[in-house]
Amino acid sequence: MANKIIAISDINVQIFSELSQDLEIGDILIAKDGKKEYKFEVVEINNNIITTIPLTSVVGLKRNIEVEKFNSGLSIEYSDNILGKVFNSYGELIDATKMESVATKTIYNKDNTLDKIKVDYQILPTGIKVLDFFAPISKGFKMGLLGGAGVGKTVIIKELINNLYKSKQSNAVFIGVGERSREGKELYDEMLESQLLDKISIVFGQMGENPVSRSKAIYSGLTLAEYLRDSKKQDVLLFIDNIYRFVQAKSEISSELKRVPVENGYPTTMATEVSEIEERINSIEGGSITSFQAIYVPADDLNDEAVQTITGHLDGQIVLDRKVAEKGLYPAVNVFKTTSKMIDVELIGQRHYDLVKNVLFYLSRYEELEEIIAVLGIDELSAEDKLIFYRSRKIRNYFTQPLFVSENYTNIPGKFVLLDDVLNDIEGILNGKYDNVDESKFLYIGTIKELGI
Amino acid sequence: MDEKIQQEKKSPTAISVNNDDLSANEQYVTRVVEDKVNNIKKMNNIYGVGKVVSIKDYIIEVVGLESVSFNEVVNIDNKGIGYVVALKPNRVSIAVLKKTDNIKIGDSVYQTNDLLEGEFSYESFGRVIDMFGNDRLTNEKFSNTIKVPIEQENVPIMDRTSVNRPLETGIAGIDLIYPIGKGQRQLIIGDKKTGKTQICLDTIANQVNKNMVCIYVAIGKTKREVKEIYYDLIKKNAINYTIIVAAFYDDLPSALTLTPYYALGVANLYMKQRYDVLVVLDDLKKHADAYRQISLMSGKAPGRDAYPADIFYFHSRLLERGCQHKDGGSITILPVMETKSGDITDYISTNIISITDGQIVLSHDAFVKGEKPAINYGLSVSRLGGSVQTPEIRVLGAGIRQTLLSYLETRDVYELANEDDMSAELRTKLFEGREILNALQQYKYSPLTHEQIIAKFSTLIEQYRQKAASEDQKVVTTPIDNNQVPDQSATDTSEIL
Numbered sequence: 001m002a003n004k005i006i007a008i009s010d011i012n013v014q015i016f017s018e019l020s021q022d023l024e025i026g027d028i029l030i031a032k033d034g035k036k037e038y039k040f041e042v043v044e045i046n047n048n049i050i051t052t053i054p055l056t057s058v059v060g061l062k063r064n065i066e067v068e069k070f071n072s073g074l075s076i077e078y079s080d081n082i083l084g085k086v087f088n089s090y091g092e093l094i095d096a097t098k099m100e101s102v103a104t105k106t107i108y109n110k111d112n113t114l115d116k117i118k119v120d121y122q123i124l125p126t127g128i129k130v131l132d133f134f135a136p137i138s139k140g141f142k143m144g145l146l147g148g149a150g151v152g153k154t155v156i157i158k159e160l161i162n163n164l165y166k167s168k169q170s171n172a173v174f175i176g177v178g179e180r181s182r183e184g185k186e187l188y189d190e191m192l193e194s195q196l197l198d199k200i201s202i203v204f205g206q207m208g209e210n211p212v213s214r215s216k217a218i219y220s221g222l223t224l225a226e227y228l229r230d231s232k233k234q235d236v237l238l239f240i241d242n243i244y245r246f247v248q249a250k251s252e253i254s255s256e257l258k259r260v261p262v263e264n265g266y267p268t269t270m271a272t273e274v275s276e277i278e279e280r281i282n283s284i285e286g287g288s289i290t291s292f293q294a295i296y297v298p299a300d301d302l303n304d305e306a307v308q309t310i311t312g313h314l315d316g317q318i319v320l321d322r323k324v325a326e327k328g329l330y331p332a333v334n335v336f337k338t339t340s341k342m343i344d345v346e347l348i349g350q351r352h353y354d355l356v357k358n359v360l361f362y363l364s365r366y367e368e369l370e371e372i373i374a375v376l377g378i379d380e381l382s383a384e385d386k387l388i389f390y391r392s393r394k395i396r397n398y399f400t401q402p403l404f405v406s407e408n409y410t411n412i413p414g415k416f417v418l419l420d421d422v423l424n425d426i427e428g429i430l431n432g433k434y435d436n437v438d439e440s441k442f443l444y445i446g447t448i449k450e451l452g453i
Numbered sequence: 454m455d456e457k458i459q460q461e462k463k464s465p466t467a468i469s470v471n472n473d474d475l476s477a478n479e480q481y482v483t484r485v486v487e488d489k490v491n492n493i494k495k496m497n498n499i500y501g502v503g504k505v506v507s508i509k510d511y512i513i514e515v516v517g518l519e520s521v522s523f524n525e526v527v528n529i530d531n532k533g534i535g536y537v538v539a540l541k542p543n544r545v546s547i548a549v550l551k552k553t554d555n556i557k558i559g560d561s562v563y564q565t566n567d568l569l570e571g572e573f574s575y576e577s578f579g580r581v582i583d584m585f586g587n588d589r590l591t592n593e594k595f596s597n598t599i600k601v602p603i604e605q606e607n608v609p610i611m612d613r614t615s616v617n618r619p620l621e622t623g624i625a626g627i628d629l630i631y632p633i634g635k636g637q638r639q640l641i642i643g644d645k646k647t648g649k650t651q652i653c654l655d656t657i658a659n660q661v662n663k664n665m666v667c668i669y670v671a672i673g674k675t676k677r678e679v680k681e682i683y684y685d686l687i688k689k690n691a692i693n694y695t696i697i698v699a700a701f702y703d704d705l706p707s708a709l710t711l712t713p714y715y716a717l718g719v720a721n722l723y724m725k726q727r728y729d730v731l732v733v734l735d736d737l738k739k740h741a742d743a744y745r746q747i748s749l750m751s752g753k754a755p756g757r758d759a760y761p762a763d764i765f766y767f768h769s770r771l772l773e774r775g776c777q778h779k780d781g782g783s784i785t786i787l788p789v790m791e792t793k794s795g796d797i798t799d800y801i802s803t804n805i806i807s808i809t810d811g812q813i814v815l816s817h818d819a820f821v822k823g824e825k826p827a828i829n830y831g832l833s834v835s836r837l838g839g840s841v842q843t844p845e846i847r848v849l850g851a852g853i854r855q856t857l858l859s860y861l862e863t864r865d866v867y868e869l870a871n872e873d874d875m876s877a878e879l880r881t882k883l884f885e886g887r888e889i890l891n892a893l894q895q896y897k898y899s900p901l902t903h904e905q906i907i908a909k910f911s912t913l914i915e916q917y918r919q920k921a922a923s924e925d926q927k928v929v930t931t932p933i934d935n936n937q938v939p940d941q942s943a944t945d946t947s948e949i950l
Binding site for chain 2: 207
């Protein structure tokens with residue numbers, strides 16, 4: 001009796017071990033009970049008592065069952081054929097395919113040292129007006145997509161996959177963490193249908209799975225992205241939907257381990273664990289990773305600890321807002337909170353920079369005017385304010401856009417808009433060129449040229 | 454489960470059985486007993502039996518039960534049943550599911566070797582049932598029940614296909630603007646008394662002759678409310694294809710939290726037989742609160758709003774059972790969520806919104822204004838949208854939705870503006886919006902077929918187009934467009950003066 005199970009709860013299994021000196025954190029233990037096989041990952045060692053988290057459900061597990069050490073920690077098989085494949089959180093293929101001549105690699109890779117990190121700005125047009133204008137994206141950036149429940153994060157992620165991945169023909173990795181299985185499957189089906197599956201690897205740890213599985217998907221997915229960057233020297237697009245769910249899963253595990261939480265039940269180790277994964281997402285000489293990370297905002301609270309911890313790592317953020325969505329304006333971007341490191345005269349040029357500044361001035365004045373109007377009506381505004389009011393509404397409407405991925409919803413074909421056109425159009429609206437055009441004409445168009453004015 | 458209790462009753466007293474003239478079965482029992490007696494003599498623990506050492510409402514701790522498994526059902530001294538929620542080095546925590554008498558320290562607890570499962574009878578249609586296989590209307594157990602798993606592996610991601618077949622609710626505001634597809638999870642959310650349950654009942658009633666299995670799950674409803682729903686469904690001839698699964702307010706919280714899982718287990722049974730199943734979970738706020746109660750009672754650390762850290766997973770694994778299976782069957786789930794003061798951004802509501810495929814938001818303001826159904830069209834969402842509509846209704850719906858949303862937003866801003874000063878376009882927009890909103894009014898249990906919806910709204914659009922055309926001619930006489938540059942128009946008028 002070298003190792004045996006002494007305590008079991010949902011995601012916490014304790015093992016008494018006489019050989020605990022041979023074990024280390026991250027080791028996998030395995031127990032067999034009849035036909036059933038259970039795997040556990042070591043997370044705490046206290047003398048002879050080993051605390052582990054089970055990789056799968058422990059329903060039916062008994063105490064006093066013998067446990068053995070498995071030959072390796074969590075690792076993922078990889079080969080040149082990882083593209084076009086679908087993996088689960090533990091790096092196992094789930095699309096009924098096989099890979100040949102595989103090698104394995106631990107999923108807990110160390111992050112990069114400072115000397116390897118490459119900093120360079122190279123604009124990456126997304127074709128989405130409001131993004132390219134307010135939060136331009138550079139190759140190698142980490143962009144966050146923040147939003148409460150049901151304001152359109154996943155739609156933007158899918159549009160970005162559509163616009164960037166399809167046009168660039170880069171290699172990509174999609175990591176589904178704690179999101180809907182239905183959406184995951186639809187993404188796969190759409191990729192397969194449009195024959196785009198051959199350059200993307202997909203990892204799923206969706207919301208119906210236990211927290212251990214959900215938390216591991218990100219490590220497995222990152223390992224694949226690193227392989228493409230380091231060994232295949234690729235510029236990789238990495239889509240993570242949704243990284244908040246990683247922290248959430250870690251909270252669940254931490255709570256089951258009876259560790260003392262910080263506010264709102266988040267684990268004390270949150271900052272460290274988020275840094276460990278975020279630092280792995282970096283660009284080095286020869287290969288880059290540009291990442292888009294959807295971040296769920298619980299209870300619409302942007303000050304949430306987990307959200308703040310994640311956004312601390314980002315180069316830019318796109319904030320989606322329920323108040324905008326409520327008005328039927330999609331993408332429901334809150335332009336005041338949306339920003340990017342690229343908003344710098346040296347990087348985007350004086351003209352773009354000034355336009356952003358002016359538009360933000362107009363729109364913030366508009367917000368104030370809305371309050372005045374609610375009490376006094378439009379007629380009471382000064383002539384200058386009326387101008388700002390009407391032009392702002394046009395700008396606001398102009399930044400709505402028919403997206404390719406929501407065609408069957410809006411019934412309007414998607415539009416890819418070039419930044420130059422956006423700059424010209426916005427300049428036109430600000431200068432009063434379109435003062436005589438009804439504001440509703442600007443809704444869900446690509447460029448103003450389409451209006452034939 | 455009752456039979457089980459009967460059997461268990463015999464075992465502790467079986468020691469006094471005479472060895473003469475025994476049937477094979479009794480001989481087996483005697484042998485088992487002798488083995489155990491020998492074990493006691495050898496100072497081993499008596500496997501399969503434990504003693505209650507701690508009682509905290511419905512969470513009890515037991516010493517013994519050496520070989521019990523995680524989630525195994527146990528019999529507590531024939532007074533009740535419970536299941537194992539945690540195994541500790543020398544104790545076992547048990548959540549009591551049902552009890553007929555008070556549990557005392559020292560009561561014996563027997564292993565059953567059965568993992569936690571519910572029981573279900575195929576004769577449950579038209580009845581109010583519980584997870585133990587009882588007919589709650591008669592308080593009797595169904596005679597021919599089968600086991601239904603409570604916790605089960607979710608349908609694997611690769612076995613799902615896209616949700617694209619419409620589920621007709623008969624409510625124009627839903628079918629046209631925020632449609633629901635078979636296999637979709639669509640949340641119905643709103644304050645108390647805004648018609649949440651009514652939307653679900655309307656939907657169930659509209660499934661007449663559509664070969665749909667409907668399961669209405671009452672979570673923490675009063676007995677009276679459930680009885681009313683039962684009678685309503687009888688009146689609407691909807692009871693024949695509906696099963697009502699009820700966990701009342703005064704049932705134990707452990708049973709309350711498990712009942713929706715059980716109901717989805719039943720739904721899964723029918724989906725596997727390629728049925729389309731509709732499950733209404735009414736409501737998840739009470740479900741979450743019952744789980745919070747259990748979690749805090751069993752010593753889990755409180756997180757946001759004192760809910761345990763795994764409250765998201767508690768609902769996500771439940772709602773992820775809704776799907777369109779590749780073999781043809783589907784489970785559509787309509788979870789209901791109660792809010793306070795119309796705030797849909799509280800913790801549990803946003804959790805559920807982030808799981809479901811959309812939400813129908815009901816507004817108290819609209820309800821008191823007499824708008825029925827009191828849908829807040831601005832806040833409602835369908836993530837599947839047109840993909841679950843027929844092409845004809847999709848085109849119509851997209852147009853109506855755009856006009857309506859644009860009207861609702863404009864209405865707030867131009868509420869105080871003088872209508873005579875408005876541009877013709879703006880006036881038309883406000884007029885059309887009002888017309889659409891009126892046309893969407895629909896009293897309970899008065900379903901419209903898709904053909905009727907198409908006819909009604911196509912005519913409406915046609916009418917207001919004609920009206921707009923005649924308006925345009927009138928407008929020519931008053932050319933002041935408020936949308937023009939204001940200072941320009943100001944100078945114009947001053948010149949005229």
